Amino acid sequence: xxxxxxxxxxxxxxxxxxxxxxxxxxxxxxxxxxxxxxxxxxxxxxxxxxxxxxxxxxxxxxxxxxxxxxxxxxxxxxxxxxxxxxxxxxxxxxxxxxxxxxxxxxxxxxxxxxxxxxxxxxxxxxxxxxxxxxxxxxxxxxxxxxxxxxxxxxxxxxxxxxxxxxxxxxxxxxxxxxxxxxxxxxxxxxxxxxxxxxxxxxxxxxxxxxxxxxxxxxxxxxxxxxxxxxxxxxxxxxxxxxxxxxxxxxxxxxxxxxxxxxxxxxxxxxxxxxxxxxxxxxxxxxxxxxxxxxxxxxxxxxxxxxxxxxxxxxxxxxxxxxxxxxxxxxxxxxxxxxxxxxxxxxxxxxxxxxxxxxxxxxxxxxxxxxxxxxxxxxxxxxxxxxxxxxxxxxxxxxxxxxxxxxxxxxxxxxxxxxxxxxxxxxxxxxxxxxxxxxxxxxxxxxxxxxxxxxxxxxxxxxxxxxxxxxx
Numbered sequence: 159x160x161x162x163x164x165x166x167x168x169x170x171x172x173x174x175x176x177x178x179x180x181x182x183x184x185x186x187x188x189x190x191x192x193x194x195x196x197x198x199x200x201x202x203x204x205x206x207x208x209x210x211x212x213x214x215x216x217x218x219x220x221x222x223x224x225x226x227x228x229x230x231x232x233x234x235x236x237x238x239x240x241x242x243x244x245x246x247x248x249x250x251x252x253x254x255x256x257x258x259x260x261x262x263x264x265x266x267x268x269x270x271x272x273x274x275x276x277x278x279x280x281x282x283x284x285x286x287x288x289x290x291x292x293x294x295x296x297x298x299x300x301x302x303x304x305x306x307x308x309x310x311x312x313x314x315x316x317x318x319x320x321x322x323x324x325x326x327x328x329x330x331x332x333x334x335x336x337x338x339x340x341x342x343x344x345x346x347x348x349x350x351x352x353x354x355x356x357x358x359x360x361x362x363x364x365x366x367x368x369x370x371x372x373x374x375x376x377x378x379x380x381x382x383x384x385x386x387x388x389x390x391x392x393x394x395x396x397x398x399x400x401x402x403x404x405x406x407x408x409x410x411x412x413x414x415x416x417x418x419x420x421x422x423x424x425x426x427x428x429x430x431x432x433x434x435x436x437x438x439x440x441x442x443x444x445x446x447x448x449x450x451x452x453x454x455x456x457x458x459x460x461x462x463x464x465x466x467x468x469x470x471x472x473x474x475x476x477x478x479x480x481x482x483x484x485x486x487x488x489x490x491x492x493x494x495x496x497x498x499x500x501x502x503x504x505x506x507x508x509x510x511x512x513x514x515x516x517x518x519x520x521x522x523x524x525x526x527x528x529x530x531x532x533x534x535x536x537x538x539x540x541x542x543x544x545x546x547x548x549x550x551x552x553x554x555x556x557x558x559x560x561x562x563x564x565x566x567x568x569x570x571x572x573x574x575x576x577x578x579x580x581x582x583x584x585x586x587x588x589x590x591x592x593x594x595x596x597x598x599x600x601x602x603x604x605x606x607x608x609x610x611x612x613x614x615x616x617x618x619x620x621x622x623x624x625x626x627x628x629x
Contacts (some may be wrong), residue, residue, distance in 0.1 A: 252296035252548035253288040255539055259307065259529070260553025262289060269314025269377070269432030275555040279387055287496045292557070297385045299559045301525045302501060302581045304382040308368075309375055310335070314432040317370040322389040324382040326360040327503045328368075329460070329577045331531065333376030334439045339456055340365040349400040349446050350453040355461025357476045359492075361499050365393070371445060380528045381579040383501045454491035460507060463489065470514030471573075471626035477504040478583055508576045510535065510568040516629045519566040522587035524580035526558040533574035536567045542572035563591070592617075592624055 188196040251620045257275040263285040265272045275289075277297040284290040298302065304324070310316060310333070318338070332354045339348045339360065351371070353360055360366045362383075368374040382388050397405065402418045411417040433439060447453070458476040464484060478497045496502040504524065510516055510533075518540075534551045541562030549569070550556055558564045560581075570572035580586050595603070596619055604611040 161601060199510045246603075250291065251543065253291040254543070254544060255292075255537075255557045256548055256550065256556075257289065257292040257305075257555040258553070259305070259555045262286075267427055267430035269370075270310040270316075270430035272309070272430070272480075273307045274304070276306070276386060279386055281463065292555075296557055298529075299385070299525065301504075301527065301557060301559070302384045303525060303527045303557075303579065304384055304385050304388055305527055305529060305555050306380050306580075307529075308378040308380055308430075310368065310370040310378075310430055311375055312368050312370055312373055313436060314430055315374075316497045317428055317431050318365055318367040318393040319390055319429075320363050320365045321360070321382065322363060322391060323386065324384040325362050325386055325499065326380055326382050327500055327579060328358045328360070328378040328380040329356050329505060330356055331359070331377045331379055333374050334372035335369045335376050335378075336369045337456070338367045338369075339599070346565075348448045348452040348456060350448055350457055350567075351445065352457065356461075357458040357460045357505055359458070359495065359502070360458045362501075376607045379531075379577050381503055381504060381505070381527065383581070384388045392429060394428050396421075397421070451487055451491065455495040458489070458492045458505075460505065468623055468626035470628035471510040471516070471568075472506055473506055473626070475504065475506045475530055477506070478585060480585055486574070496583045498515055499583065501581070504580040504582055504586050506578050508566070508574075508578055508626075510566060510574040511628060512568055512571050512573060512625055514568045514574075514626055516566040516626050517624060517626070518563050518591040519588055520561055521558075521580060522541065522582065522589065523560070524582040524586055525560045526564075526578055526580045528556050528578035530554045530556075531577060532573040533568060533572050534570040535574045536569050537563045537564065540590075588623055592620075 163206075170375055252423050259273055262273050262275070262293065263273070275292060277293040278284055281290055284293060308316065318340075330352050334351065334353050337348075337350055337352055337358055340346075341348070341364065358368075368376070368378070398421070399406075402415050405418045406415045409418075460476045463474050463476070466475070476492065478493045479485050482493060485493055496504075508528070518538075530550050530552055532552060536547055536549055537556055538547045539545050539558060539562055541559055551611065565575075566574070595614075595617060600611050600614040603609075603614050
């Protein structure tokens with residue numbers, strides 16, 4: 159071939175003049191170019207690998223420092239400092255057992271008002287975080303109690319109604335009222351008057367009413383045997399919730415349905431009723447008193463009952479007593495009535511003299527809830543959750559779960575007076591601290607408290623019951 163471009167030499171170069179030979183970096187050398195690219199990629203890889211190693215090392219070092227700072231053992235000083243600083247949760251824990259009822263929302267009606275210490279299904283229905291805490295607590299502990307203060311103005315009436323899920327036990331703090339109770343079948347209606355210091359009992363699903371027949375307000379402290387929302391049905395709501403034709407057929411009034419249509423549902427809630435034109439509506443009111451054999455099934459004269467006196471105070475009880483021990487004939491009727499109905503309460507007034515102490519104790523078979531009528535005090539609870547000691551005053555509600563040890567100290571110059579309720583229709587079973595100390599063998603106490611056995615002889619045994627003591 160004449161074309162010198164295709165004449166090859168031993169070195170593999172084309173037969174061209176030396177001046178025409180391409181340089182090493184020319185594009186005619188692809189193998190050399192690939193070799194240089196490979197070297198560049200290796201350098202990049204090594205740089206990235208080094209960066210990763212450095213980053214990992216720094217990260218491990220930081221984590222090590224954090225671990226040492228957060229998880230190294232604390233000194234005794236640090237531990238005691240932390241223990242001495244009460245957390246916000248501990249500070250608020252008292253509201254699991256305390257409700258400042260006097261500061262709670264007032265539900266007003268024509269004829270009175272109601273305030274509640276209760277559980278609500280909807281958390282937004284509570285008026286404060288403290289109320290929410292109390293309501294949640296009594297529901298969580300299955301306390302079987304709700305408390306309300308019911309104020310009825312003179313001539314006002316808590317209208318006929320019944321509670322679908324609770325008994326009601328009411329203590330009349332002041333005023334005078336006329337009570338009506340309709341038993342099953344409607345043939346037996348028990349009516350009676352009640353005055354301050356006396357107790358009334360309304361069994362679950364029993365229709366009843368309360369009318370203020372005095373010149374001053376009536377104020378009831380009422381306990382209901384449910385830790386869920388209280389369910390109540392007023393007679394007017396039952397009436398207006400029933401179709402006209404059904405009402406006409408059930409009541410058979412003159413005029414039939416036309417007469418039924420003359421009833422107009424008021425705009426305002428009638429739970430506590432006091433019409434402005436009451437004198438025009440009622441022209442012949444009578445307040446009959448039923449026989450004691452009927453009345454005392456629902457009534458108890460707590461203020462007139464036996465006083466149990468102690469060095470530091472006094473207790474009185476409206477309760478069941480096995481075999482009627484210590485009860486008169488009428489009190490025996492009430493005692494039997496409590497025991498025959500399910501989920502009833504034991505009520506009592508607790509009066510503690512100034513600086514007196516209801517000693518630490520607990521109840522085997524009942525939760526306890528109370529309302530402060532007068533005076534002020536200090537309460538302590540030892541149970542399944544920590545709670546700081548807290549103060550109580552007039553209008554406060556307190557709660558002690560079953561089995562939780564508790565004490566109450568009177569801290570004012572005046573006596574501390576409370577109305578309490580315990581969730582049992584049987585005899586209340588209680589154990590005081592001094593009693594269980596004396597009942598426990600001293601060698602057991604010595605081993606428990608790491609003290610010599612003879613030391614426990616310093617705890618005296620008194621001949622007088624020290625349930626409420628005084629220094």
